[in-house]
Amino acid sequence: QVQLVESGGGLVQAGGSLRLSCAASGRTFSSYVMGWFRQAPGKEREFVATIATNAYTTDHADSVKGRFTISRDGNRNTVYLEMNSLKPEDTANYYCAAKYSYDRSSLFRRIADYDYWGPGTQVTVSS
DSSP, rough: OOOOOOOEEEEEEOOOOOEEEEEEOOOOOGGGGEEEEEEEESSSEEEEEEETTTTTTTEEOOTTTEEEEEEEEETTTEEEEEESSSOOOOOOOOEEEEEEEESSTTOOOOOOSEEOOOOOOOEEEEO
């Protein structure tokens, strides 16, 4: 079992930055592929970024490439999403997710791939 809790959301002006954190419980954090997803009002949840258990293989959605960066800290059992150059269309509830993986470089981009989810943190970008 893994429990996830996101933090760091808030209200920011367009062009600003935020760093989201997701703290994971459990002693096997290093064995979980981690992902960030977001869901805007009236829209489906969508993939944002994912990071493999090796901590350096990553992938980001085209809509955030060059602006967002996913990273993880095994000592803190935490995954981060650094968000820069924020746009009003980035406004959404952001969720982190975890999936156990034996492979050190695997990445997962589909909602259905993930086993555990946090409750989410709201990000609002004003124009």
